[in-house]
Amino acid sequence: MDTIIGMRTFAAVATHGSFTEGAKQVGISTKLASKYVGQLEERLNAQLFHRTTRRVAMTETGAAYFKRCQPLLEQFDELEGLVQDRQTELAGRIRITAPTGFGSGQLVHMLKPFQVAHPKVSIELRLSDHHVSIVEEGFDLAIRFGVLKDSSLIARKLMDMRIVLCAAPSYLAAHGEPKDPAALTTHNCLLQSTLTTTDSWEFKGKSGPYTVPVTGNFRANSPLAVANMAADGLGIGRVPLYTARPFLDDQRLKLIFEDQEARVIGLFAVYPPSRHLTARIRALIDHLASQF
Template sequence: MDTIDGMRTFVAVASQKSFTGGAGQLGISTKLASKYVRQLEEHLGAQLFNRTTRSVSLTDTGTAYLERCLPLLDQFDELEGLVQERQSELAGPIRITAPTGFGSRELVNALRPFQMAHPNVSVDLHLSDQHVAVIEGGFDLAIRFGAMKDSSLMARKMMDMRMVVIASPDYLAEHGEPKHPSALETHNCLIQLTSADPYNWKFRINGNVASFPVDGPFHANSPRAIAHMASGGTGIGMCPHYSVKPFLEAGTLQILFEKEEATEITLNAVYPPGRHLTARIRALISHLAETFKG
């Protein structure tokens, strides 16, 4: 058994609290993951996990070993990255988590030229509209909108994204176009639950930012879902600009209150602290920053 492979498998199983989850994270079979951990335990002469039919948990020895494994693996990756950097060739895996809507289109479009330029870098992209733990999930990088919720993580700003109010021409023809944000209270508004304050939309009125209450029967945790619902003529929504761009281009949505916009959300590349970023991760972060800045 290669000790590094055993350590990586141990860390993955520990982060997922499951041999199946850890194996999936590494792209290997559950049987092989179990074999690697068993061989590592035999090599160390210690039990690292408590195993039952329903759960996997670290022993005290396993917890202590995990604390020492993480920096060692980081240093090993940094060493490999240094060699790759000197050879001007990037290689190795990068695990990324990102929101479903943004990740499936805008992020993929940004990743494509990076992978074409660096074919030996493998990208494992995990899309979720839930807040995924970076360290516990074994991710190298998270692409996230909004203010940082975890102060223990590091972040690099990619860009600021407009939040726009949108409606379909059909909805406006039937219900009339609101002329002032205060009129939104009388309209069916589509509520994006992942917004900082989903039931109060902010606008710049006479140089000052003011909040206006909104509500409606449709709620979703995905901005793309709000955009789709609005394009069908159901109501008025507020979404990040990226999520409505295809609908604007197709003419099925239009922007309201463009001059009164007062909300932007920041896109960040988030990564664990105290980690010597490998050359491939540093290169990817720089590539994304340059791409989204444009």
């Protein structure tokens, strides 16, 4: 067993407190992760974990080893990055987390030309609409919308995305198209619970920005779910433009109050400050910035 692989496996299991989740991070089977950790313990002649049927916990020796082994692994990654900087061909794995709707659509299309240009780079994309700790989960990069809550992370802005109001032509024909944003109080508004302002929508007026309180009988934590429900004629939705775009293109949705939109959200590439940006990660961030 390669000692570095053993250390990476141990660190992943220690971070997650689970052989199954640690194995997923490293990209191997649970059985192989257990084997690697066992071989590392045998080589060190020390027990690193207390194992039970329900949980895995580090021993005192394991905790001390984990504290020392994390910076060593980061230094090893940095060393690899320095070597790669001098190579013409990028190689290695990049683990990315991104929102489900954006990641499965627009982001994937952006990643394709990068992987065609760099076939030896493997990308592992984990999609989630919940906040993922990129340090604890072992990700190299996160693609995130909106205000960044963790100030300890480093972010590069990729673009601004419009937040748009839209409704199906069938809904507007049945209920009438609102003449101004204030009229939204009489309409069924479809709410996205992941936005910071769920029950009031911002608009741009002649005297400055203002908000309109909204209510409705449907809310979801996914903008795609809101867009689909709006396209089915249930009500008026407010979603990022990338989510609405396919429905606008086939005319299942129509934009309203386009000239009064007051909200944009930033799209960022985010990474830990302690993580050395290898040549492949820097190249990917530059690629995404140029694409957007």
